[in-house]
Amino acid sequence: MQIPTIQRPPKALVKALAEIGTATIAGEISKIGIRNPFICGPVPFIRGKTIAGPALTLQFLPKREDVYDIDEYQDPEAQMHRQVLYQVEEGDVVVVDARGDMLSGVFGEMMLTYLKGRGGAGTVIDGCIRDCRKAEALDFPIWLRGVTPNYHTQTGIFPHAVNVPIACGGILVMPGDIVVADDDGAVVVPVSLAEQTIERATRHAEWEDFSRLRLSQGGDLRTYYPLSPAAQDEYLAWRRAEGGAAKQP
Numbered sequence: 721m722q723i724p725t726i727q728r729p730p731k732a733l734v735k736a737l738a739e740i741g742t743a744t745i746a747g748e749i750s751k752i753g754i755r756n757p758f759i760c761g762p763v764p765f766i767r768g769k770t771i772a773g774p775a776l777t778l779q780f781l782p783k784r785e786d787v788y789d790i791d792e793y794q795d796p797e798a799q800m801h802r803q804v805l806y807q808v809e810e811g812d813v814v815v816v817d818a819r820g821d822m823l824s825g826v827f828g829e830m831m832l833t834y835l836k837g838r839g840g841a842g843t844v845i846d847g848c849i850r851d852c853r854k855a856e857a858l859d860f861p862i863w864l865r866g867v868t869p870n871y872h873t874q875t876g877i878f879p880h881a882v883n884v885p886i887a888c889g890g891i892l893v894m895p896g897d898i899v900v901a902d903d904d905g906a907v908v909v910p911v912s913l914a915e916q917t918i919e920r921a922t923r924h925a926e927w928e929d930f931s932r933l934r935l936s937q938g939g940d941l942r943t944y945y946p947l948s949p950a951a952q953d954e955y956l957a958w959r960r961a962e963g964g965a966a967k968q969p
Contacts, residue, residue: 723803723804723806723807723882723883724882724883724884724895725807725883726774726775726776726807726883726895726896727896728774728809728811728812728896729774729896729898729911729914731811733898733911733914733915733918734772734773734774734811734898735772736918737772737898737900737909737914737917737918738770738771738772738900740900740917740918740921740922740925741770741900741902741904742758742900742901742902742904742905742906742907743904744921744924744925745757745900745907745909745917745921746758746907747924748917748920748921748924749907749909749913749917751920752913752916752917752920753913754908754909754910754913756891757891757907757908757909758889758891758905758906758907759815759844759846759863759888759889759890759891759893759899759905759906759907759908760889760890760891760905761820761846761865761889761890762844762845762846762863762864762865762888762889762905762906763863763864763865763905764861764862764863764901764902764903764905765849765852765855765856765861765862765863765864766856766859766860766861766862767903768903769842769861769901769902769903770900770901770902771813771841771842771861771899771900771901771902772813772841772898772899772900772901773811773812773813773840773841773842773898773899774811774812774813774896774897774898774899775812775813775814775815775893775894775895775896775897775898775899775908776804776807776808776812776813776814776815776882776883776895777804777815777816777817777882777883777884777885777886777888777893777894777895778800778801778804778814778815778816778817778826778879778881778882778886779800779817779879779880779881779882779884779886780816780817780818780819780821780824780826780847780872780877780878780879780880781819781877781878781880782819782876782877783875783876783877783878787878788878788880799879800879800880800881800882801826801827801831801872801879802831803882804879804882804883805831805834805835805838807882807883808835808838808839808840809838809839810838810839810840811839811840811841812839812840812841813840813841813842813843813844813899813901814835814840814842814843814844815843815844815845815886815888815893815899816843816844816845816846816847816886816888817846817886817887817888817893818845818846818847818848818877819846819847819877820846820847820865820889821847821848821875821876821877822847822848822865822866822868823848823868823870823875823876824847824848824868824870824871824872824874824875824876824877825848825849825850825851825867825868825869825870825871825872826845826847826848826849826872826879827843827845827849827850828849828850828851828855828871829850829851829854829855829858830851832849832851832855832858832860832862833858835860836858836860841861842860842861842862842863842901843861843862843863844862844863844864844888844899844901844906845862845863845864845865846865846888846889847864847865847877848864848865848866848867848868849862849864849867849868850867850868850869850870850871852867861901863901863905863906883895889906891908892908893908894910896911897909897910897911898910898911898914926959927947927955930944930947930955930958930959931944931945931946931947933958934951
């Protein structure tokens with residue numbers, strides 16, 4: 721079975737996006753052409769985790785028996801949810817369009833154990849997992865809609881294709897896109913816009929550090945957030961005093 725592969729971006733881009741976080745990424749990428757990068761629906765299964773990595777995509781479709789009538793254990797290699805896991809390299813994020821289905825468990829403990837063992841960074845699922853107690857014990861980053869005792873072979877969707885464009889949480893995800901996820905949710909960054917997003921987000925983070933300090937000292941919100949022209953010279957002087965290169969917001 722020939723499964724399409726992905727082109728993985730430079731690790732430096734991925735690391736920089738992980739350090740920025742989803743809230744700043746969402747705000748800045750909206751200013752350079754991607755109106756909404758937010759995968760709406762999946763939430764963190766375990767809080768306090770941040771991941772970033774290239775997307776391996778898995779597409780589910782509505783089940784129709786003449787197209788899909790497979791017993792998982794009789795013909796496991798015919799299952800696309802297994803095939804996507806075989807593609808995983810260290811740092812990859814498996815992104816699943818499970819159609820927001822709340823009845824079907826996309827992965828269970830064994831598949832998640834394998835994904836973690838392969839070095840996957842995490843998974844974002846527009847749907848559910850099963851074996852949630854054992855999955856939680858794995859301490860593996862998962863974003864999902866919920867949990868269920870059902871397996872997808874019992875329900876109305878089936879895994880159809882790997883590394884094709886998908887709609888996850890209403891957002892287009894292309895194979896190889898960089899997915900960043902934290903406690904605010906998951907966002908998608910096209911590789912072609914990653915450097916520009918990082919540059920804008922870095923400038924944003926720098927002036928926010930200054931604004932946060934002044935607000936904590938009782939500074940005027942109208943002056944310091946967003947940073948007003950009246951505070952520019954003060955900000956630049958603060959940056960120089962901190963030993964950083966002064967950059968215009």
